Amino acid sequence: MILNEWKEFNTDAESYSQEIFEQQIGDVFEAMYMEKGHDIPNYIWTKHYTVIIKPNTCVINDISFFKVPRHPSTL
Numbered sequence: 644m645i646l647n648e649w650k651e652f653n654t655d656a657e658s659y660s661q662e663i664f665e666q667q668i669g670d671v672f673e674a675m676y677m678e679k680g681h682d683i684p685n686y687i688w689t690k691h692y693t694v695i696i697k698p699n700t701c702v703i704n705d706i707s708f709f710k711v712p713r714h715p716s717t718l
Contacts, residue, residue, distance in 0.1 A: 646675050652683045655704040668694060668708060688713070 649661035649672055657663075661672050670689035677684045683706060687694040692710040699705045 644677060644679070646677065646684075647673075650675065650677065650684075654683070654706055657705075665689075668692065668710065 649664075651661075652659050664687070665672055668689060670691050673688045673690060675684040675688070676686040683698070684696055687696065691713055693713055695709040695711060697707045697709060699707055
């Protein structure tokens with residue numbers, strides 16, 4: 644489901660509020676996509692990027708953010 648309001652999520656390493664996410668990415672939140680039954684979003688859209696969230700699970704549950712420009716010609 645696509646959410647237009649921020650929903651906080653956690654990994655074993657960190658809790659992600661909208662403020663923390665925007666500081667890490669350097670852009671403003673617009674929407675997020677979460678599958679039913681999942682606690683971590685799959686995608687987060689910001690003003691200039693589509694951010695893909697990839698799980699990194701070894702010993703602890705963690706994630707990585709991959710920024711994909713939404714409008715490459717304007718960067």
